[in-house]
Each structure stands twice: as structure tokens, then as C-alpha cells.
Amino acid sequence: MAWETIHKHVAPRVRPNLTDYDRTWAEFTWSRARAALEGQPGGGLNIAHEAVDRHVGSGRGGKVALRCVSPDGTAGSVTYAELAGRTSRFAHVLRSLGVGRGDRVFTLLGRCPELYTAVLGTLKNTSVLCPLFSAFGPDPVEQRLRLGDGRVLVTTAALYRRKVAERRTSLAGLEHVLIVGPGAEDLPGTLSFDQLMAAAPERFTIPPTSPEDMALLHFTSGTTGAPKGAVHVHEAVVAHHATAAYALDLHPEDVYWCTADPGWVTGMSYGVIAPLVHGVTVVVDEGEYDARRWYRILAEQRVSVWYTAPTALRMLMRATPRQGPHDLPASYDLSRLRFIASVGEPLNPEAVVWGQEVLGLPVHDNWWQTETGCIMIANFAACEIRPGSMGRPLPGVEAAVLSCGGDGRARVTDGRVTVEDRPGAEGELALRPGWPSMFRAYLHDKERYEAAFADGWYLTGDLVSRDADGWFWFVGRADDVIKSAGHLIGPFEVESALMEHPAVAEAGVIGRPDPVAGNIVKAFVSLRPDVQATPALERDLLGFARRRLGPAVAPREIAFDQNLPRTRSGKVMRRLLRARELGLPTGDLSTLEGSA
Ligand code: AMP
Numbered sequence: 001m002a003w004e005t006i007h008k009h010v011a012p013r014v015r016p017n018l019t020d021y022d023r024t025w026a027e028f029t030w031s032r033a034r035a036a037l038e039g040q041p042g043g044g045l046n047i048a049h050e051a052v053d054r055h056v057g058s059g060r061g062g063k064v065a066l067r068c069v070s071p072d073g074t075a076g077s078v079t080y081a082e083l084a085g086r087t088s089r090f091a092h093v094l095r096s097l098g099v100g101r102g103d104r105v106f107t108l109l110g111r112c113p114e115l116y117t118a119v120l121g122t123l124k125n126t127s128v129l130c131p132l133f134s135a136f137g138p139d140p141v142e143q144r145l146r147l148g149d150g151r152v153l154v155t156t157a158a159l160y161r162r163k164v165a166e167r168r169t170s171l172a173g174l175e176h177v178l179i180v181g182p183g184a185e186d187l188p189g190t191l192s193f194d195q196l197m198a199a200a201p202e203r204f205t206i207p208p209t210s211p212e213d214m215a216l217l218h219f220t221s222g223t224t225g226a227p228k229g230a231v232h233v234h235e236a237v238v239a240h241h242a243t244a245a246y247a248l249d250l251h252p253e254d255v256y257w258c259t260a261d262p263g264w265v266t267g268m269s270y271g272v273i274a275p276l277v278h279g280v281t282v283v284v285d286e287g288e289y290d291a292r293r294w295y296r297i298l299a300e301q302r303v304s305v306w307y308t309a310p311t312a313l314r315m316l317m318r319a320t321p322r323q324g325p326h327d328l329p330a331s332y333d334l335s336r337l338r339f340i341a342s343v344g345e346p347l348n349p350e351a352v353v354w355g356q357e358v359l360g361l362p363v364h365d366n367w368w369q370t371e372t373g374c375i376m377i378a379n380f381a382a383c384e385i386r387p388g389s390m391g392r393p394l395p396g397v398e399a400a401v402l403s404c405g406g407d408g409r410a411r412v413t414d415g416r417v418t419v420e421d422r423p424g425a426e427g428e429l430a431l432r433p434g435w436p437s438m439f440r441a442y443l444h445d446k447e448r449y450e451a452a453f454a455d456g457w458y459l460t461g462d463l464v465s466r467d468a469d470g471w472f473w474f475v476g477r478a479d480d481v482i483k484s485a486g487h488l489i490g491p492f493e494v495e496s497a498l499m500e501h502p503a504v505a506e507a508g509v510i511g512r513p514d515p516v517a518g519n520i521v522k523a524f525v526s527l528r529p530d531v532q533a534t535p536a537l538e539r540d541l542l543g544f545a546r547r548r549l550g551p552a553v554a555p556r557e558i559a560f561d562q563n564l565p566r567t568r569s570g571k572v573m574r575r576l577l578r579a580r581e582l583g584l585p586t587g588d589l590s591t592l593e594g595s596a
Contacts, residue, residue, distance in 0.1 A: 003349040003387040006362045013338045016381035017245045021392065024246075028395030030436055033242040037277070046209035047237040048123035051276035052087055053206070055080045064281045067255070067301055068113050071287040075301070078113055080279070083120070086113075086197070088204035090121025093196045094152065097176050101126040101207070102214060104148050107262070108132040108141060108155040108163065111271075111284050114180045114193065115262055118154045119272050123215055123234075124206050127152075130217040130229075133263030133487070134159060137550030139497055140227075142167045144219050145174055148229050148443060152176045154193060157183025163550075211235035211436075217443060218265045220370035221490025223479040229443030230370050236269075236437035237277060239374040239396075244274035246394055247366050247378035248305055249339050257283035257297065258307040264487065265370045266343055269437070270307055274374075280305075291319035291328060299332035306337060309344045309486040313351045313363060314516045320358060329358055339381055341366055344486035345518045346474050349387035365390050367474065369460060370488070371452070373437025377472050389471040390464075398432035400457065401425065401466050408478045410459050417455040423468035426475050430457035480574045482511035484519045489553050491574060497548045498523055498555075501541060503531045508564050508572035509555065512581055523555040524577050526562050533560035 018024050038054045039045050055061065061081030069075045078086075094105065105122040107129065109115045122129040130148050132141055141163045145153065150173065153164065157179050168174065168189060177190040184192035216232040244250045248270070256275045260266035275282045283301045287293060289312065298306065320328045340355055340363045347365040355363040366378035367390040377399060379391035393399040403418040403425075405411035410428040411418065420427040438458070442449045452459055463475040482489040491509035498507040506526045511519030525541065527533060538558050545554040565573040579586045 003353065006352070006356060006385040006387065008382070008384065012381060014249075014251055016249050017251070018249075018380050018395070019382045021380060021383055025393070025395045030238060030242075030396055030434070033396065034238045034436075036241060037238060040206070040208060042208060043211075044208045045211040045234050045237065046123065046126070046206050047215055047234050047273055047277075048087060048120040049206050049209075050237050050241070051273055052080060052084045052120055055279045056084045060279060063279065065276060066113055066116060066282050066284050068284045068286060069297055069301065073287075073293070073296070078116075083116065083276075085202040086117040087120040087124055088202055089197050089200040090117050091124040091204045091206075092200035093178075093193075094122065094125045094127055096196075096200070097152070099125070099127055099152055099176070103127045103151045104130055104217060105152040105154065106130045106132055106145060106148065106150040108134055108136075108153060108159050109180065109262070110134050110286065111262055111267075112180070112286050113284065114154070116272060116284070117197075119262075119268070120276075124204055126207055126209055126213060128214050128217055129268075130219070131263050131268055133261055133550075133552065135261075135550050135552035136163070136263070137546070137548050137553065138163045138167055139548040140493065140550065140553060142171065143493075144227060144229075145171055147226060148217050148219070150174050152178065154178045154180060156180050157187060160187060160190065209234050212440075214440070216268065218268070218370045220265075221481055221488050221493060222448070223481060223490070224492050225448075227490060227493065228445060228448060230373075230439040231441040231443055232373050232437060233440055236373045237273065239435050239437035240269055240274040241277045242396065243375040243378075243394055244270065244278055246380065247364075247375040248274070248307060248341055249381040250275065250278045250280055250305060252279055254278075254280045254304045255283060255302050255336070256280045256305045256307070257285070257301065257303045259285070259294075259312055260307070260309065260344070260486075265373070266307075266309075269374060289315065291316055295328055295332040295334070298334055298337060302336040304336050305339045305341075307341045307343070310342055310347045310351060311345065311485045311517050313342060313347070313355070317351065317354050318516065334359060337361060340364065341378070343368065343375070345483045347388075352385060352387040362387075367391070367462075367472070369462075371439040371458070371460075372431065372435075373439060374435070376431060386467075386471050389467075389473050391472065392470050393472075396435055399472065400430045400432075401427040401464060402430045402457065402459070403427050404463070404478070408463070409461075410454060410457075412454045415455060417457060424465050426463055426465045428478055429460040429462045429464040429472070431460065432456065433458050480510070482509070482519050482521055484511060484514075484521055485517040485552070487552055489521060494521060494523060494545065494549060494553060494555060495572070497545055498525060498541065500548070501544050503527050503537060504541070506564055506572060508574050508577050510574050510578040510581065512557065520557065521553070521555045522557040522559070522581065524559050524561045524564055524572075526564050527560060
């Protein structure tokens with residue numbers, strides 16, 4: 001279906017930060033963007049200073065930084081001055097534990113005020129923050145703590161009990177576990193976050209921080225091997241600030257709500273850092289998704305800018321038919337809402353148009369990934385929207401489409417790539433390195449880092465096309481990673497967990513398209529000799545994977561197949577499994593085991 005371009009004839013309620021795209025893109029420099037921040041004497045730059053202390057220093061300490069909506073719907077506020085005090089206390093807590101510059105502090109928390117304290121206090125102490133997704137099971141948690149050299153973990157008693165306690169002895173490097181809320185006294189080897197905080201002083205001088213000091217570690221998944229720890233530095237804050245101004249159109253008076261989980265990069269870059277650097281009020285929803293609850297939050301908290309995800313929008317669309325008696329949005333006052341953006345997976349044109357028709361505002365899709373650290377391509381407040389397109393590169397970002405070879409990735413010949421100029425031609429999306437939040441390494445994995453670059457470009461692993469006017473259109477992933485409900489899942493991690501089950505000989509994991517979640521994880525499993533494929537075994541395997549991996553990562557479907565297609569080198573061919581599942585052409589099978 002062809003979707004009409006959405007032209008914005010109604011004047012926006014506030015003047016957009018970006019009004020002339022071409023001019024801004026041509027004139028933009030990152031050094032000027034840096035000048036919008038305060039920095040430290042002598043050229044230092046610390047994310048937490050820019051996000052919190054800077055506002056207090058300039059007389060804005062009384063402004064509400066966080067509006068925390070508890071699961072029962074009651075809301076409480078934390079001012080910038082209070083946040084400055086709490087984050088300073090946490091920096092002291094870390095210091096008193098002997099945790100210092102570069103040491104890794106992990107969080108395994110949902111959205112809650114303590115998360116903000118731990119993240120920004122860690123950054124004040126020049127330690128490195130690594131967030132974990134609280135829906136991960138014990139396997140992904142343990143693996144990331146080990147790969148990331150976690151010294152400190154901040155979590156709750158319930159999450160610790162379910163996901164870490166049993167594995168603690170194998171995590172020798174994990175010296176301190178801080179329990180938020182009650183329960184530390186019953187958990188050997190843990191400390192009470194609240195008690196330590198109460199004993200710590202409220203003033204902390206942030207040590208000189210180099211813009212190149214490591215600040216954040218975000219794990220992401222590839223097709224094979226262990227998760228990759230993308231390293232980000234304090235200078236990233238320049239990009240968080242500039243891109244939130246352009247792509248989210250943040251203004252100081254905004255009330256802003258980002259629905260992403262803080263265990264993923266969006267929840268950190270745009271749920272914590274960027275909005276606080278802008279000094280806006282951030283809504284922190286401590287509850288679970290529920291359509292009524294979400295509309296109530298938008299209305300009662302008077303949200304003006306909302307950053308969410310396609311799966312969430314599709315869930316709302318389902319809960320909100322366009323006609324009929326259940327006109328949910330109409331029963332809430334959404335008049336404060338002035339800008340909606342979405343990220344993380346393809347945003348179907350229907351969702352863009354639904355926003356326009358039902359919420360009175362179109363949804364602005366934007367694109368980026370863990371490695372880029374900030375939004376790279378976006379639809380902007382002042383520009384037309386082409387529904388289904390991710391938009392155009394941000395000021396400071398140069399993007400290109402590269403011609404692909406037979407393996408579906410950018411073709412590199414004698415070290416050179418070919419930029420695809422023909423409008424509409426598909427290829428791998430590449431970005432010219434140089435923006436401040438570009439990842440600086442995959443932790444302990446130089447080889448994989450270097451493999452992500454060719455001929456002066458960073459290769460994203462995404463297939464896209466660009467139309468004649470410069471709008472980018474998402475085509476698909478060039479590799480086997482799975483996006484399910486906006487979360488990036490590495491098939492290898494799921495296969496490895498399944499193969500720990502005594503009945504399983506081999507496993508191949510793919511994403512099966514789903515109308516709401518984008519994809520769901522489906523596993524094809526071959527069994528060991530003498531093991532019978534039964535419904536009971538299927539249930540057992542699903543439960544086994546769920547306990548180890550957690551509900552967000554575990555397969556939702558399992559199929560038994562004693563003849564999994566394999567390459568001649570013995571690897572399960574996921575591409576073929578997927579093609580068969582979807583009834584697609586199987587493509588080049590020359591590497592299939594047994595082929596001539
Ligand atoms: P992550 O690193 O977990 O944030 O996932 C990044 C990946 O999500 C990208 O490489 C894309 O495959 C996908 N993605 C992010 N934003 C979009 C978007 N607007 N449209 C389509 N896919 C997206």
C-alpha cells in the first residue's frame with residue numbers, strides 16, 4: 001500500500017529546534033555542539049556533571065528532574081538538587097568500597113529513582129556503568145557480568161535471588177552487591193544500598209574526567225559468539241545533547257517520557273542522560289505496560305514529548321480501535337503532547353498514520369544502534385514525514401548505502417567499498433566515523449571491532465535503501481540477529497542455552513515474523529539418539545530455556561527436526577530454516593552440507 005507523505009500544515013506549538021534541515025546539516029560541527037555544554041576546568045567533560053550538577057550550579061536545582069509513577073499510580077518528584085545530592089552520595093559509597101576510575105558497576109534494575117542515582121553516581125565517580133535488562137535470566141546476567149568484569153552490582157533482593165545468588169561463587173570478580181530496598185540482611189554477601197547511602201556525605205567533587213574516559217558499557221549481540229560489550233566514553237554526552245535537540249525536539253519546559261527499558265541503550269542514552277542534560281522533567285514509569293495506564297500517564301503527567309517503540313505502539317493500536325465505543329485516547333486529555341518519536345525496529349506506516357488519526361500527531365521514526373550511541377537518522381519535527389521511512393541523517397552524521405556481495409554484507413574489494421548512488425538501490429547502511437558517541441571498542445575484542453569497519457566507514461549490519469531525496473528506508477538485517485519486541489537477541493546465545501539440555505543434540509534459532517512484536521524467537525531442535533519428540537519434552541525445553549534466559553530472550557516456539565540443514569563446515573543454516581519457515585526462496589545453497 002502506498003502511504004501519503006505527511007505534510008505538517010499546522011504550525012507547531014513550539015518552534016522546532018531544527019527548522020532548515022539542509023542548512024543545519026551543512027553548517028553543523030561537533031565542536032560547536034560541544035560548546036553548548038559546560039565542561040570541566042582544563043577541558044574535562046563528565047556526563048553526570050552535565051546532566052545534574054550543571055543545572056544546580058546555574059540556579060535550576062528546584063526544578064523537578066524525575067516524576068516517578070509507582071505501580072499503584074501514585075507519583076513522586078525528585079528535583080535536580082535532590083538528584084545531585086543522591087548521586088554524590090552514591091559516588092561516595094563507591095569510593096568507600098574502593099571502587100574507582102574505570103571499575104565496572106552493573107545495574108540490574110527496572111525503572112526506579114535508584115537507577116538514576118546509581119547510573120549518575122557511578123559516572124560522577126568516573127567508574128563505568130553497565131546496565132542489564134531485568135527480564136534477562138541467570139545465563140545472560142552471569143555472562144555479561146563476567147565479560148564486562150563487573151566489580152559492583154546494584155539490584156533488588158528479588159532479582160538477586162532469582163538471577164544471581166546461585167551463580168555468585170563463579171563470579172569471583174564481583175566484589176560488592178548492593179541491594180536496593182529491603183532484604184540485604186537476609187542475603188549473605190550483599191550490602192544495603194539504602195544504609196550505605198544514608199551514611200554517605202551529600203557533596204562530592206567530580207574528579208577531572210577526560211572526554212575519552214570510558215563511561216558506559218552496553219552489551220549487544222551478533223550472529224555468533226558471546227555478546228559484545230560496546231564501549232562508550234564521556235564525550236558521548238555531546239551527541240546525546242545535540243541529537244535530543246534535533247530528533248526529539250526537546251525544549252527546557254518539556255515533560256518527557258521514554259518508555260524504553262534502562263537495560264538497553266535507548267533507555268540509558270535517551271531515558272536517563274539526554275533529557276537530564278537538557279534539564280527537562282523526566283517521567284519514570286515504575287509499572288508494567290497497560291494501555292489505560294499509559295494513556296493515564298500521558299495525560300496526568302502532562303507529557304509533551306514521548307519516545308517509544310513500534311511494538312508498544314502496535315499494542316496500543318490493538319487496545320485502541322479507531323472507531324467504536326472504546327475510544328480510549330479520547331477519554332484522556334492528551335493536549336500537552338506535541339511530539340512523538342519511535343525507535344528500535346521498523347515502524348510500519350499504519351502506526352505513523354494511526355498516531356496522526358488517533359493521537360492527533362504522527363509518529364517520527366528514527367534509527368540508531370548500540371554501537372552508534374545516539375540517534376543517527378530521523379524524521380524531524382519541522383519536516384514532512386514519509387511513512388515507513390526512518391528519515392534523514394542527523395546534522396553531523398554522514399550515511400551511505402554500500403553495494404553488497406554474495407554474503408549480503410557490504411562488498412569489500414582490495415580494501416575498498418562501493419557507495420551505491422542509484423536511488424532505491426539496496427545495500428548495507430554505513431556511517432562515517434567521527435561523531436562523539438561512536439563506540440570506541442568492543443571490550444576485550446579488538447578483532448570484532450576492527451571487522452566492523454572498511455574503507456573509512458562503519459558498517460552497521462542493516463540493509464537499507466535511500467530515495468532520490470535522501471530519505472532512508474529500512475530493508476532488514478544483513479545478519480541473523482533477531483529483533484523481538486524491540487530487543488536485540490543473539491541466536492547463538494539461545495542455541496547455546498538449549499544445547500545445555502540433556503535431550504538436545506543441536507539447535508538453530510530464527511526470528512519468526514509477528515504482527516505485534518516484530519519477530520518472536522523460534523528454535524528448531526534436533527534430539528539426541530533415543531530421545532522421543534513429545535509435547536511434554538517441548539514444554540520442558542520451553543521452560544528450561546525460559547528459566548535460564550528469561551522471558552524476553554527464550555524461544556516462544558520449538559519445532560523438532562532431526563535433519564537440521566547445515567553448512568559443510570557443520571554450522572546450522574539459520575537462513576535456510578527461516579526461508580523454509582516463511583515459504584521464501586531458499587537462495588544460494590552451494591554451502592549446504594551434502595550439496596554437490
Ligand atoms: P540495538 O543495538 O539493540 O539498539 O539494535 C539496533 C538495531 O535495531 C539496528 O541495527 C536495526 O536493525 C534495528 N533498528 C533500530 N531502529 C530502527 C528503525 N527505526 N527501523 C528499523 N530497524 C531499526
